[in-house]
Amino acid sequence: MKKSIITVVGKDSVGIIAKVCTYLAESNINILDISQTIVEDYFNMMMIVDANNANKNISNVADELDALGKEIGVQIKIQQEDIFNSMHRI
Amino acid sequence: MINIFEVNETNKMIEQENLDVRTITLGISLLDCIDSDLDVLNKNIYEKITKLAGNLVEVGEEISREYGIPIVNKRISVTPIALVGSAACKKPEDFVEIAKNLDKIADEVGVNFIGGYSALVSKGMTSAERLLIESIPMALASTSRVCSSVNVGSTKTGLNMDAVKLMGEIVVKTAEMTKDEDSIGCAKLVVFCNAPDDNPFMAGAFHGVTEADAIINVGVSGPGVVRTALSKVRGENFEVLCETIKKTAFKVTRVGQLVAKEASKRLNIPFGIIDLSLAPTPAIGDSVADILQEIGLERVGAPGTTAALALLNDQVKKGGVMASSYVGGLSGAFIPVSEDQGMIDAVENGALTLEKLEAMTCVCSVGLDMIAIPGDTKATTISGIIADEAAIGMINQKTTAVRVIPVIGKGVGEQVEFGGLLGYAPVMPVNGFSCDDFINRGGRIPAPIHSFKN
Numbered sequence: 001m002k003k004s005i006i007t008v009v010g011k012d013s014v015g016i017i018a019k020v021c022t023y024l025a026e027s028n029i030n031i032l033d034i035s036q037t038i039v040e041d042y043f044n045m046m047m048i049v050d051a052n053n054a055n056k057n058i059s060n061v062a063d064e065l066d067a068l069g070k071e072i073g074v075q076i077k078i079q080q081e082d083i084f085n086s087m088h089r090i
Numbered sequence: 091m092i093n094i095f096e097v098n099e100t101n102k103m104i105e106q107e108n109l110d111v112r113t114i115t116l117g118i119s120l121l122d123c124i125d126s127d128l129d130v131l132n133k134n135i136y137e138k139i140t141k142l143a144g145n146l147v148e149v150g151e152e153i154s155r156e157y158g159i160p161i162v163n164k165r166i167s168v169t170p171i172a173l174v175g176s177a178a179c180k181k182p183e184d185f186v187e188i189a190k191n192l193d194k195i196a197d198e199v200g201v202n203f204i205g206g207y208s209a210l211v212s213k214g215m216t217s218a219e220r221l222l223i224e225s226i227p228m229a230l231a232s233t234s235r236v237c238s239s240v241n242v243g244s245t246k247t248g249l250n251m252d253a254v255k256l257m258g259e260i261v262v263k264t265a266e267m268t269k270d271e272d273s274i275g276c277a278k279l280v281v282f283c284n285a286p287d288d289n290p291f292m293a294g295a296f297h298g299v300t301e302a303d304a305i306i307n308v309g310v311s312g313p314g315v316v317r318t319a320l321s322k323v324r325g326e327n328f329e330v331l332c333e334t335i336k337k338t339a340f341k342v343t344r345v346g347q348l349v350a351k352e353a354s355k356r357l358n359i360p361f362g363i364i365d366l367s368l369a370p371t372p373a374i375g376d377s378v379a380d381i382l383q384e385i386g387l388e389r390v391g392a393p394g395t396t397a398a399l400a401l402l403n404d405q406v407k408k409g410g411v412m413a414s415s416y417v418g419g420l421s422g423a424f425i426p427v428s429e430d431q432g433m434i435d436a437v438e439n440g441a442l443t444l445e446k447l448e449a450m451t452c453v454c455s456v457g458l459d460m461i462a463i464p465g466d467t468k469a470t471t472i473s474g475i476i477a478d479e480a481a482i483g484m485i486n487q488k489t490t491a492v493r494v495i496p497v498i499g500k501g502v503g504e505q506v507e508f509g510g511l512l513g514y515a516p517v518m519p520v521n522g523f524s525c526d527d528f529i530n531r532g533g534r535i536p537a538p539i540h541s542f543k544n
Contacts, residue, residue, distance in 0.1 A: 005097055034127045035094045048096040059155050077101070079158035081092065088096040088349040 002046070003032065003081040004051045006065070010074025012043040018075065020047075022070055028055045043074065048081070104159055107314035109342060110393035111349045113163040114150050114368050115205075115290035116143050116361065117305045118295035120169040128178040132191040137176070139166065139195050142304050142359070147200040149356045152350055159417055161349065162371075162511075166196065166296035167307075168206035176218035182225035189229035189236050196235040204289060205277075208237040210285070213247040213465040213502045213534070223253070226260050230275035231267035237278045237293035241285040243480040245487045247281070248537040254480065258473030262496060265465065269498035272506045275493040277428075277460065281476050283490045284484030288363050289419040294456070305362035306354045307419060310346030311340075311369040314376050316406075320384040331385065332405045339366065345374040348415045365409035365419030368402070370430035372513035375384050377424050378402075378434020383516065390432060391442030399423060400453035420489055422455030426517035428508060429460055437516050444475075444518055452482050457491035462506045465498035472496065472538030474525035 008020060019038075024031060024047075051058060054060040064076050069076035103109035123134035150164040168174070171188055179185045189207055196204040207229055209219040212449050240257055243249035255385045261276055268275035280294040287298020287459030291309035297305070319338040324328050346364045354361035370378045379390040380530050385398045403422045411417055425447065427433045436442035444461065451457045457479045463472075476492045497506045500517050 005092065007097055007101060009101075033091070045097070046097050048091070059152070062155055072418065078159050080156050082348055082352075083157040083159060083345060084092045084097055084100055086344040087100050088092065090102065 001050060002052060004049050004078050005081050005084060006047040006049055006076065006078045008043065008045040008069070008074050008076050010043055010069070010072070012041060013073065016043060016074060017045065019068065019072055021066070024049065027061060028053055029061070045061060051078070065087055095543040100323045101158070103312070106338055107318045108313070108371070108373055109312045109315050109345070110160040110307060111346055112164050112311040112348070113165050113290050113486035114146070114161060114353050115165045115167055115295055115307045115308040115309065116146050116357070116359065117167045117288065117307055118142055118300055119297055119301065119303045120174045121299070122253045124177055126177040128184055129185060129256055131175065131178045132188060134187070134193055135191060143201070143393040146357065149282060149353060150254050152358070154350050157349070157483065158351065159345060162524050163202055165201050165290070165292060165295065166199070166204045167290070167297045168192070169297050170206055170208040170210055172216070172219040172222040173299065175222065176216065179218060179221055182221050182228060185222050185225035186229045186232060188303065189225070189233050193233035194235050201235070203235050203237050203292040205237040205239065205292050206297060207236050208240060208296040210241045211250055211253045212241050213250055215253060216249070223256055224423055227263040227267045227275065229266050230278055237295065237527060239280040239282055239285065239294045239296060241282040242476065243283040243484050244490055245484050245541045246282060246537055249477065249480050249484060249533055249535040251477070251529070252532055253471050253534070254477050255470070258469040258471070258529065259475055260304060261286050261472050262469045265496045265498050272500075272508065273465070273497045274512075277493065277508055278510050279493065281492045283480035284488060286385045286419055286489055290365050291369065291420060293493065301362070302360060304359045306357065306359050307362040308346050308348060308350035308353070308418065309367055309369065311367065312342040313378050313381055315342055315368050316368065317375070317377070317381045317384050320381065326520060328401070331399060335402060335405035336409035337407040342414045343410040343413035356487045361416070363416045363418030364410070364414040366407055366414070366417055366421040367419070368423040370424060370426065371511055372429055373430055374431060377430045377432040378425055379430050379436060383432065389439055390436040390443035391446045396453055397427070399450050403454040409434060415474050417542055419532065420455040424456065425450055425461060426460035426512040427518075428462065428494070428506075429511065430513075433515070434515060437518060444520060445531045448478060450483070451479060451490055456480065456492065457493070458481075459491065459493050460512065460515065461494045462497050462500075462518055463494050464501050465496050467496045468524075470524070470526045470529040471520060474522070477529070488536065
């Protein structure tokens, strides 16, 4: 199964996770794992998701997450997991 | 499973340290387009390239979006046009028609450069090759995306000094014909010794005759990533320094390998090689000079520069080789002057001279690159510079190249603006003593003794 990684980075505020998760649910993207930390007031979250059954293509998801991020005031990216595996795993 | 720190490290490289894939270059053989009728030839070329490269840009952008990694350039390299046009072209103007056709195709498929307006004349020139070389100034003046290269020597064949002499004249003529744009034509013209068949980087890319019908070659980059990694090991010894470069180069190259494989799959064209090069851009922080300074030099050009560059180049290769299944092209650190802010600063401060740059080219790829010199530099002097650089390549069994720009109407200390990835450069002084009698001898310099390995 091909997995994707969503990262959310920015100033912490109320409801970031809720808004991102709502969007993912609406798009039929399944969350497999979430990890989150706060570094110097900065919200830092990584989600591993399964977007294979999403009801839109990954380019659209990337655009819409980007727009959602701008709305909340954080940066949201979705990337295929391979880029991280390539770099950090032999 | 991947953890948040690894994800953040990768994204920090991309967002803050200018990690990118510098180019996906699609190499296309045009040998099957050859025809003795120029119009038919041009039509065949048009059809073949647009068929194979039609969705190159689209696929590049798709991969870039899905993985979140910028892919800066999508480019095409073709079989040296001197071979492709040899049956159809009877005069230099005929070759220029092919150049214009390539320019039009590049525009249509959306690539910013198309390389391969080239001739390989390391031992001798056919009449078609001479015609192509003579057509270069006109071709570069009447196109914007075509890149040209000429291979004038190799370790196996020695140096073709007739071609070296001719290329000095061609460089000057190209400068004159594009003088309204700061002689920018010369920025798209490379004179090689030991040119590789699979180099994805412009302006020297061409698709060699040893290659398959079509192939994907990828050039990675990331000087900013290496510099940032090195800033964390300041004051440590050389072992730590070298290990850090190696590990960083490995990570950077793995991204290139992933992108190359993915592009190959989506375009249904075989993967050729990864070019492990540290390629700077004019962007702040995306500089090979900055790495050398981080290693411990006050400015590039200071004593120790050649040694620092040698170790950098070697460690990049050692790290990169394991990260990729096939390595090729130029693979080394690039030291173009106009495309690297740190190099420009070093020239402006008087730390870096043409002679020091020449020494640096002995230990890295490629050669004297993107260097602006006074517009009144003699053709024989440029031939002399080409001969020196080619001799370094021939004797050391490596690729070397010269891409100098004699800027018509400008002198030492003045600035030239090329724009975009080509950057800007201060005009550098050239040794004014003559080498006329040396260049005018004509003929060939024989291959060196260590090339006889059979």
